[in-house]
């Protein structure tokens with residue numbers, strides 16, 4: 369999944385809307401969802417009555433936190449008025465004292481002063497897609513004319529900065545940047561991009577139901593990329609940039625669970641909702657055979673209890689023997705089931721990027737272990753400095769890991 373979402377405490381449910389279905393003003397050739405080639409399509413944005421019906425039901429089940437992610441296509445094509453309606457509905461239906469989180473993933477080209485002001489006012493977290501400096505970015509992220517979008521994206525980012533909007537960077541790793549880890553890392557530093565995540569370029573569509581899993585980069589090249597970038601990231605022992613995949617690994621070394629779905633024990637409970645109301649369990653499983661219902665016709669509880677949901681959730685824990693006997697299983701949890709090869713319901717191969725993960729795990733283990741130990745010591749120091757007493761050796765650690773103090777920050 370490409371967006372950060374806070375898991376709602378009562379539903380335990382993430383919600384992602386495909387705001388304008390696959391409609392987009394760009395024509396990136398590696399897009400795993402879009403097929404409109406940057407051309408105008410008919411009106412595809414979510415209809416108000418669908419939105420209202422869903423938000424009303426969803427809000428009944430929330431406990432303190434309501435989380436929404438807006439994706440596309442390009443979600444900004446829905447227009448500002450659409451999003452003003454969204455926040456109005458969220459406020460109208462939210463139980464008292466609910467914190468409402470909105471995350472939006474955009475190609476950045478349409479962000480102007482009005483959008484930046486809106487994002488700031490309603491505290492949206494904005495994910496912007498950028499693949500590196502112009503000579504890399506403009507190889508794939510183009511308009512249908514073939515013109516690159518780099519300048520327009522950076523203009524959008526300038527507006528976000530001007531209005532102090534929280535944003536992060538999503539970079540697709542493809543044939544043109546997979547060997548350029550140092551250049552990419554330098555680019556993030558120069559541009560002061562401090563929150564970054566990567567996704568490898570997929571050579572299949574989310575709507576595709578075939579068993580073929582293919583990417584534009586090889587596992588070996590991705591493994592090398594991750595290791596090279598890791599060395600730059602950790603160079604002086606104190607990373608300055610938050611790189612999601614490395615943060616997740618560090619989290620594991622700190623005895624806390626990862627937040628990246630592919631390395632969690634099970635797929636998080638998510639509803640991905642198409643603009644026509646059709647619901648799917650994951651952004652990578654948007655096929656009829658995984659359709660859970662439609663928010664216009666089915667209740668939220670009927671959608672959540674649909675047998676296909678349980679079937680989907682079982683996929684991740686159906687591990688091949690290679691994973692079951694893998695020394696990194698507690699770190700990797702078998703990766704993503706969409707990346708495994710399935711034939712007649714049986715897995716024939718582990719995650720396409722298995723060897724990339726193994727390479728990174730082996731390469732990073734020692735350095736991450738000592739960084740984790742250093743951070744634990746700092747936490748312990750801060751805990752005591754703030755007037756708390758340390759737990760006894762066999763009591764639960766104060767950091768919330770669930771481990772005994774002696775096995776965690778007390779080591």
Ligand code: SF4
Nearest residue numbers: 369629630635650704
């Ligand atoms: S199938 Fe599971 S692990 Fe893979 S992207 Fe979807 S939620 Fe994440």
Ligand code: SF4
Nearest residue numbers: 690691694700702722
């Ligand atoms: S590293 Fe490979 S074998 Fe090990 S759990 Fe992950 S996908 Fe499975």
